[in-house]
Amino acid sequence: MEKIKGMIVDIVFKNEENGYTVASLECEDNDVTIVGCMPTLTLGETIEVEGKWINHKVYGMQFEVSSFMPSTPSSVDGIYVYLSSGMIKGIGPKMAQKIIDKFGVNSLDIIQMNPEKLTQIDGIGTKKADQIGKSFEENRELRNLIINLSKYGISPNYCLKIYKKYKNKSVEIVEKNPYKLAEDIRGIGFKLADNIASKMGISPYSKDRIGQGIIYTLNKSLSEGHTFLPKSKIIKNASSLLEIEEEYIKDMIMKLALEQKIQLEKGPIEDNVYLIPYYISENGVCKKLIELSQYKFKDIKIDIEEEIKKIEEEENIKLANNQKEAVIQAIKKGVLVITGGPGTGKTTTINTIIKIFENLKMDICLGAPTGRAAKRMSETTNKEAKTIHRLLEMGYSSEENELVFMKSDEDPLDTDVLIIDEVSMVDVLLMYNLLKAIKVGTRVILVGDSDQLPSVGAGNVLKDIIDSDVIKVVKLNEIFRQAKESMIVVNAHKINKGESLYLNAKDKDFYFIQKNNNEDIVKEILNLVHERLPVYYGIDNIKDIQILSPMRKGDTGVFNLNAQLQKVLNPKDKLKVEESFQKRIFRVGDKVMQIKNNYTKKWETEDGLEKGEGVYNGDIGYIYHIDKEEKNIYVLFDESKIISYDYNELDELEHSFCTTIHKSQGSEFPVIIIPITWAPPMLLTRNLLYTAVTRAKKLVVLVGDIKYLNYMIKNNRIYDRHSNLKLKLSRFIEEGLLIE
Numbered sequence: 062m063e064k065i066k067g068m069i070v071d072i073v074f075k076n077e078e079n080g081y082t083v084a085s086l087e088c089e090d091n092d093v094t095i096v097g098c099m100p101t102l103t104l105g106e107t108i109e110v111e112g113k114w115i116n117h118k119v120y121g122m123q124f125e126v127s128s129f130m131p132s133t134p135s136s137v138d139g140i141y142v143y144l145s146s147g148m149i150k151g152i153g154p155k156m157a158q159k160i161i162d163k164f165g166v167n168s169l170d171i172i173q174m175n176p177e178k179l180t181q182i183d184g185i186g187t188k189k190a191d192q193i194g195k196s197f198e199e200n201r202e203l204r205n206l207i208i209n210l211s212k213y214g215i216s217p218n219y220c221l222k223i224y225k226k227y228k229n230k231s232v233e234i235v236e237k238n239p240y241k242l243a244e245d246i247r248g249i250g251f252k253l254a255d256n257i258a259s260k261m262g263i264s265p266y267s268k269d270r271i272g273q274g275i276i277y278t279l280n281k282s283l284s285e286g287h288t289f290l291p292k293s294k295i296i297k298n299a300s301s302l303l304e305i306e307e308e309y310i311k312d313m314i315m316k317l318a319l320e321q322k323i324q325l326e327k328g329p330i331e332d333n334v335y336l337i338p339y340y341i342s343e344n345g346v347c348k349k350l351i352e353l354s355q356y357k358f359k360d361i362k363i364d365i366e367e368e369i370k371k372i373e374e375e376e377n378i379k380l381a382n383n384q385k386e387a388v389i390q391a392i393k394k395g396v397l398v399i400t401g402g403p404g405t406g407k408t409t410t411i412n413t414i415i416k417i418f419e420n421l422k423m424d425i426c427l428g429a430p431t432g433r434a435a436k437r438m439s440e441t442t443n444k445e446a447k448t449i450h451r452l453l454e455m456g457y458s459s460e461e462n463e464l465v466f467m468k469s470d471e472d473p474l475d476t477d478v479l480i481i482d483e484v485s486m487v488d489v490l491l492m493y494n495l496l497k498a499i500k501v502g503t504r505v506i507l508v509g510d511s512d513q514l515p516s517v518g519a520g521n522v523l524k525d526i527i528d529s530d531v532i533k534v535v536k537l538n539e540i541f542r543q544a545k546e547s548m549i550v551v552n553a554h555k556i557n558k559g560e561s562l563y564l565n566a567k568d569k570d571f572y573f574i575q576k577n578n579n580e581d582i583v584k585e586i587l588n589l590v591h592e593r594l595p596v597y598y599g600i601d602n603i604k605d606i607q608i609l610s611p612m613r614k615g616d617t618g619v620f621n622l623n624a625q626l627q628k629v630l631n632p633k634d635k636l637k638v639e640e641s642f643q644k645r646i647f648r649v650g651d652k653v654m655q656i657k658n659n660y661t662k663k664w665e666t667e668d669g670l671e672k673g674e675g676v677y678n679g680d681i682g683y684i685y686h687i688d689k690e691e692k693n694i695y696v697l698f699d700e701s702k703i704i705s706y707d708y709n710e711l712d713e714l715e716h717s718f719c720t721t722i723h724k725s726q727g728s729e730f731p732v733i734i735i736p737i738t739w740a741p742p743m744l745l746t747r748n749l750l751y752t753a754v755t756r757a758k759k760l761v762v763l764v765g766d767i768k769y770l771n772y773m774i775k776n777n778r779i780y781d782r783h784s785n786l787k788l789k790l791s792r793f794i795e796e797g798l799l800i801e
């Protein structure tokens with residue numbers, strides 16, 4: 062092995078995935094081509110490399126690097142190249158020159174040790190100096206991390222994600238338990254984590270590996286909506302994942318249960334295996350619903366019928382019988398579920414209930430699972446509605462930085478009545494946290510449409526409650542005359558009943574355009590969005606039209622449609638700044654969506670007068686400004702809130718000219734366009750179509766092949782979720798434990 066030292070003067074090639082790099086190293090007497098895995102190389106840095114000379118057939122003599130040790134550049138030239146390379150946030154070529162003019166060879170020491178001194182330079186304030194210092198430090202840590210982890214085959218891209226998650230604890234966490242990566246880092250699945258573990262020398266039969274495989278299998282089943290897995294299923298799944306015999310899995314399940322890492326529960330045929338929080342939540346939801354619903358209220362001294370009549374006169378409506386029934390039960394019962402499809406009068410019923418309780422001088426609190434649903438509830442009730450997270454006063458625990466709710470059994474919500482809308486979106490964990498924070502004696506009214514897609518998270522809460530027959534449910538099933546005018550409402554109900562739809566009626570709001578292949582479907586959608594709909598309806602083609610696709614991949618999937626839609630709706634323009642990131646281009650004016658909840662992300666209005674935090678999964682915004690030097694993308698949400706995303710945070714954003722139907726849950730848009738074509742049968746379902754269609758307020762256009770539309774309407778296969786809430790609730794009846 063030989064060692065050579067020099068400064069990087071050119072990077073000829075770099076593979077971002079595996080870090081393979083070809084670079085030119087300026088040594089004392091001549092320039093040398095070096096090749097090898099050096100993912101962190103930057104122009105201007107001085108490095109010492111160890112390796113051997115090889116004679117390449119085409120490129121001649123090269124130095125093949127087996128290890129390298131970077132040292133920060135020491136000459137003024139080297140420092141300039143390094144600082145101006147764009148590696149450090151806030152420093153571009155001009156600023157690099159200014160820093161060097163001022164601090165010369167000490168520039169990097171100043172940035173590292175005394176960044177506050179940078180304020181002596183024109184154009185650098187305290188905030189910017191601090192940011193440059195931090196960025197330099199992060200850069201250094203990240204480079205060390207990449208060097209440390211590349212030996213396990215972890216690509217620089219993943220190192221960046223790992224660093225973002227664990228910061229300076231990255232190496233420690235990865236080396237202690239590489240399987241954690243599969244849980245925490247997007248894009249790293251169990252297989253990749255397992256590969257890393259094997260490079261670290263962890264045996265296929267090691268206790269850690271088998272345990273992690275089982276936990277991973279359970280975690281994965283949560284994302285499919287299950288709150289548990291039957292034991293035989295988890296044994297089979299984990300054994301095939303780990304490629305080891307089933308006995309090892311069985312033994313480990315027992316061990317994990319004894320260590321209280323998982324919970325076994327006796328089922329009628331076999332044990333069910335839960336992750337602990339889900340076991341606690343499922344039982345907790347059941348117990349608390351029973352307690353709340355069994356509470357005996359003192360008689361309220363009003364004539365309910367009379368009160369309803371008064372409100373009917375004030376509002377000039379006549380409630381249908383089951384709307385009245387809902388109002389009466391809301392007063393009598395501790396828990397009431399009101400369910401019904403679009404246009405069946407849920408909102409009108411909620412408003413009547415609110416009025417009655419207000420007349421009784423009772424406190425009422427309104428909530429919904431997402432920001433958008435809460436906003437809509439505020440608009441339709443004229444009363445403040447909060448997200449469930451805000452109702453529960455969400456915060457972070459100081460040590461673990463984990464989400465915690467301030468409101469709970471020890472400090473419950475202080476209200477007489479709580480009404481929650483869009484309950485179909487509430488998963489078992491959130492429902493448990495919500496119910497925990499409600500004191501017995503509060504009236505709880507849960508409103509939702511059980512035919513919508515179930516919650517993204519685990520459980521089938523609303524449907525299980527309804528099907529259990531334990532909690533009072535009022536189903537609204539009459540479509541009111543006004544709502545019947547809308548083919549969107551009428552067809553939504555037809556979809557639900559599996560009937561053929563009314564299509565293309567003149568001057569109505571529900572159209573189908575037959576196209577026989579994907580290419581034509583895409584062309585038609587682009588044409589509709591770009592030309593026909595804006596001209597005919599006078600609408601804004603980016604803001605008012607939402608394309609919804611059942612899938613992400615394929616010609617008519619979200620990825621391709623977004624790329625095509627960007628070309629027509631927000632094309633390349635000299636006046637619009639843009640930035641490319643691997644396969645994506647972000648451009649000022651693009652419609653984007655936040656794709657995970659980020660409770661701490663700060664926002665402020667343009668004038669800086671209002672500030673706050675939180676941006677949520679499914680929120681749609683528009684790129685407002687891109688700052689290439691600062692490496693930030695600014696997105697405008699809700700027409701006023703501006704949020705800045707560091708380039709490193711862009712995995713939280715996706716283009717959203719087109720989104721998946723799943724992501725559209727709980728939102729409404731004036732115009733919806735849906736491509737209808739072949740997809741795996743599990744995606745072509747009735748409730749997916751129903752959810753998509755009911756997102757539209759003014760117009761639905763379906764583009765595609767009628768045979769797949771009919772297939773979707775008929776495909777009522779609900780992919781069952783393993784959830785025991787219904788069974789657990791029904792047991793209270795079977796065992797005669799309920800008082801009528």
Ligand SMILES: Nc1ncnc2c1ncn2[C@@H]1O[C@H](COP(=O)(O)OP(=O)(O)OP(=O)(O)O)[C@@H](O)[C@H]1O
Binds near residue numbers: 384
């Ligand atoms: N009892 C009633 N008599 C006449 N019209 C009614 C009655 N109840 C509701 N409506 C009307 O029916 C339409 C739908 O009612 P509402 O908005 O309450 O239903 P919804 O179930 O909340 O609908 P969506 O889910 O689509 O928002 C409204 O125009 C409303 O004014």
